[in-house]
Amino acid sequence: MPEQPIDKRDERIEELEAEVADAREQFHNEKDRFTHTANRLLEYRAENERLHKGWLTQIEAHHHICSTLSQSEIDNAALTAELAEAREDATRYRWLRDPCSGAERIMNKRGDYGISLPCGIALDNAIDDATGGER
Numbered sequence: 001m002p003e004q005p006i007d008k009r010d011e012r013i014e015e016l017e018a019e020v021a022d023a024r025e026q027f028h029n030e031k032d033r034f035t036h037t038a039n040r041l042l043e044y045r046a047e048n049e050r051l052h053k054g055w056l057t058q059i060e061a062h063h064h065i066c067s068t069l070s071q072s073e074i075d076n077a078a079l080t081a082e083l084a085e086a087r088e089d090a091t092r093y094r095w096l097r098d099p100c101s102g103a104e105r106i107m108n109k110r111g112d113y114g115i116s117l118p119c120g121i122a123l124d125n126a127i128d129d130a131t132g133g134e135r
Helices: 006-097 120-131
Strands: none
Touching (some): 006 120
16 A cells, blocks of 8 residues: 555544544443433333332232122122021011901910910911911
C-alpha cells in the first residue's frame, strides 16, 4: 500500500476520530435508553407484584364470603327444617287442645286402667291419621 501524504493521514485520523465520537455518542444514547427501559421494567414488575398481592387479597376475601354464604345456606336450611317441624308440632298441639277437634278418637282405652293418650311419635302419627294430614 502506498504511503499517503501526512495531510491525507491527518484527515483520515480526524474522520476516524469523528466516527469514534459519533459511536461513543450513540453508545451513550443507547446506554441511557437501555437504563431508562430497565428502570421502567423494574417499575412495572413492582406494580405487577403490588397488583398481584391485591388480587390475592381479593380472592381470599371472596373465598371467605363464599364460605360464609355456604355456611349460612346450611344454617338456613337447618333452621327452615326445624321451623317446619316446630310448626307441625304446634299445629298438632292446637288440634289436641281444640274441644271440637274430635281428639277423643286417638285416646286409648286401657280396660280397667282408664283412658290414655299415645306418646311421642305414636301421638304424632295418631293425630296425623285422625286429621288426615289436614292441620
